[in-house]
Amino acid sequence: MHKAGFVNIIGNPNVGKSTLMNAFIGEKLSIITSKAQTTRHRILGIVNGEDFQVILSDTPGIIKPAYELQESMMDFVKSAFEDADVLIYMVEIGEKELKDEAFFKKITNSKIPVLLLLNKIDTSNQQQLEEQSELWQKKVPNAEFFPISATEGFNVQNVFNRIIELLPESPAFYPKDQLTDKPERFFVNEAIREKILLHYKKEIPYAVEVDTEEFFEEENIIRMRSVIMVERETQKGIIIGHKGSALKRVGVEARKDLEKFFGKQVHLELYVKVNKNWRSNQNQLRRFGYNQR
Numbered sequence: 442m443h444k445a446g447f448v449n450i451i452g453n454p455n456v457g458k459s460t461l462m463n464a465f466i467g468e469k470l471s472i473i474t475s476k477a478q479t480t481r482h483r484i485l486g487i488v489n490g491e492d493f494q495v496i497l498s499d500t501p502g503i504i505k506p507a508y509e510l511q512e513s514m515m516d517f518v519k520s521a522f523e524d525a526d527v528l529i530y531m532v533e534i535g536e537k538e539l540k541d542e543a544f545f546k547k548i549t550n551s552k553i554p555v556l557l558l559l560n561k562i563d564t565s566n567q568q569q570l571e572e573q574s575e576l577w578q579k580k581v582p583n584a585e586f587f588p589i590s591a592t593e594g595f596n597v598q599n600v601f602n603r604i605i606e607l608l609p610e611s612p613a614f615y616p617k618d619q620l621t622d623k624p625e626r627f628f629v630n631e632a633i634r635e636k637i638l639l640h641y642k643k644e645i646p647y648a649v650e651v652d653t654e655e656f657f658e659e660e661n662i663i664r665m666r667s668v669i670m671v672e673r674e675t676q677k678g679i680i681i682g683h684k685g686s687a688l689k690r691v692g693v694e695a696r697k698d699l700e701k702f703f704g705k706q707v708h709l710e711l712y713v714k715v716n717k718n719w720r721s722n723q724n725q726l727r728r729f730g731y732n733q734r
């Protein structure tokens with residue numbers, strides 16, 4: 442018998458959804474930072490076995506959208522409700538509940554199996570863990586509950602085993618050697634965006650989009666050229682930094698990650714461009730793979 446299906450991970454920003462997906466895959470597919478709204482897309486990560494295929498979806502954290510980009514991010518979350526065979530609802534120690542009541546109702550009324558994961562238990566003591574476990578099991582009574590630590594790997598294998606049990610009988614949806622639905626350039630964009638989230642403050646990372654215009658693989662090296670788009674001229678200066686030092690750091694660090702990811706030497710050329718108000722522009726968003734409506 443062969444099992445296959447979609448397992449979609451949803452929850453508030455910053456609870457550890459991407460960390461969990463990477464832990465299941467065993468690769469750094471999704472970028473991870475301590476800032477909210479790190480993930481902007483729905484990213485598939487596929488775990489293949491001889492008699493199973495688990496198609497995980499990492500999604501953006503649930504927020505109340507304030508501009509077009511965020512609307513489109515929430516559309517990815519909505520789509521994750523529509524095709525799930527198993528829903529993973531992730532919360533973290535200390536969190537109260539989803540800020541969006543409608544999403545929360547969808548979870549508690551779900552007809553499909555829900556796994557409720559309380560993450561970051563490595564940061565809690567026994568008493569807090571007990572209190573939170575009780576609280577969450579009451580809030581989402583239709584779910585199966587697992588306290589986990591995605592970074593420490595605690596309980597992650599047990600969750601995976603349960604997923605396999607819950608999956609429907611089905612042939613594979615994707616070729617068995619496929620790891621994700623996203624093209625190589627997507628991971629280049631994301632590696633660069635991760636460094637921008639790490640090194641720039643306040644609004645800057647949220648005003649940035651990255652587009653890889655060239656990806657050319659030679660025998661021993663991959664040559665890439667990417668543009669970092671910002672919304673305003675002042676942001677461009679900040680990204681570049683004094684004598685280009687800030688931009689250089691982004692380039693060096695992203696290149697190192699990409700060399701690991703692709704297992705090959707990488708040449709990465711970066712430049713910065715102003716693309717006014719791209720976050721609110723339907724056509725620009727569509728071009729960057731957001732607006733699917």
Ligand SMILES: Nc1nc2c(ncn2[C@@H]2O[C@H](COP(=O)(O)OP(=O)(O)OP(=O)(O)O)[C@@H](O)[C@H]2O)c(=O)[nH]1
Nearest residue numbers: 454455456457458459460478479480502590591592
């Ligand atoms: N202590 C601890 N930290 C964790 C754990 N899992 C994730 N984190 C940290 O939590 C932060 C957010 O992790 P992400 O995986 O980016 O969270 P996310 O839910 O994907 O965030 P968004 O994409 O912004 O919605 C990072 O700093 C992680 O290292 C955990 O089990 N324990």
Ligand SMILES: [Mg+2]
Nearest residue numbers: 458459479480
């Ligand atoms: Mg994420």
